Amino acid sequence: xxxxxxxxxxxxxxxxxxxxxxxxxxxxxxxxxxxxxxxxxxxxxxxxxxxxxxxxxxxxxxxxxxxxxxxxxxxxxxxxxxxxxxxxxxxxxxxxxxxxxxxxxxxxxxxxxxxxxxxxxxxxxxxxxxxxxxxxxxxxxxxxxxxxxxxxxxxxxxxxxxxxxxxxxxxxxxxxxxxxxxxxxxxxxxxxxxxxxxxxxxxxxxxxxxxxxxxxxxxxxxxxxxxxxxxxxxxxxxxxxxxxxxxxxxxxxxxxxxxxxxxxxxxxxxx
Numbered sequence: 001x002x003x004x005x006x007x008x009x010x011x012x013x014x015x016x017x018x019x020x021x022x023x024x025x026x027x028x029x030x031x032x033x034x035x036x037x038x039x040x041x042x043x044x045x046x047x048x049x050x051x052x053x054x055x056x057x058x059x060x061x062x063x064x065x066x067x068x069x070x071x072x073x074x075x076x077x078x079x080x081x082x083x084x085x086x087x088x089x090x091x092x093x094x095x096x097x098x099x100x101x102x103x104x105x106x107x108x109x110x111x112x113x114x115x116x117x118x119x120x121x122x123x124x125x126x127x128x129x130x131x132x133x134x135x136x137x138x139x140x141x142x143x144x145x146x147x148x149x150x151x152x153x154x155x156x157x158x159x160x161x162x163x164x165x166x167x168x169x170x171x172x173x174x175x176x177x178x179x180x181x182x183x184x185x186x187x188x189x190x191x192x193x194x195x196x197x198x199x200x201x202x203x204x205x206x207x208x209x210x211x212x213x214x215x216x217x218x219x220x221x222x223x224x225x226x227x228x229x230x231x232x233x234x235x236x237x238x239x240x241x242x243x244x245x246x247x248x249x250x251x252x253x254x255x256x257x258x259x260x261x262x263x264x265x266x267x268x269x270x271x
Contacts, residue, residue, distance in 0.1 A: 054170045060179065062086070082191045092206055093208075104217075139167055143160050211263050214242040243261055
């Protein structure tokens with residue numbers, strides 16, 4: 001047998017071995033994918049049990065302040081569990097709504113409720129921390145605040161992921177944003193953007209300036225620590241972040257944002 005024949009057979013043997021390993025790898029990959037899909041379906045079915053219905057949010061209104069009016073028309077007393085006054089987003093100027101979008105979810109009107117890159121990051125971090133954390137859209141936050149709890153557990157996060165697309169189908173984007181703006185907490189027992197505007201700036205939410213709206217939009221991240229009464233320095237830093245996001249995401253021109261960056265935060269007299 002000459003050398004060329006031996007070389008040819010050796011080459012075929014190597015190619016056959018490579019082909020065999022490629023088939024094994026492809027089979028292993030297909031099997032892994034199938035098992036992953038089955039596991040995902042199993043997790044979905046398990047956590048889908050006894051989930052609350054999003055349909056109830058079609059007519060939901062959060063608890064508000066009950067006001068007692070005296071004969072002269074003044075407010076004599078207020079009763080509440082959560083100090084909140086509902087305001088419809090149609091009554092708010094664009095810069096107020098956009099400030100919250102810039103702070104929390106600039107693509108709110110573009111996506112279908114879930115930030116998939118944020119979900120992947122949350123899954124990768126979960127084994128290290130034992131809890132699921134990551135970027136949450138406004139729809140996800142609404143699901144968490146209105147239908148679930150704020151506990152930082154993997155189980156709660158999975159339920160949140162299941163319910164979020166359902167909420168997007170049940171309500172319009174404006175309806176979801178309306179619920180969000182009236183539900184969120186701003187510190188000092190103030191819930192919703194209207195009561196926050198009245199408490200911090202002594203005016204209705206529809207009358208907020210760009211800078212004031214940015215202050216309020218930055219507060220819900222850590223309402224006990226970042227609100228302008230408790231820590232005006234942190235509130236200013238957070239406001240400037242929101243202002244930059246307004247410009248970067250095209251909500252406001254650069255020169256308009258620049259004019260607001262160094263203005264001091266002026267609070268209303270405490271009630």
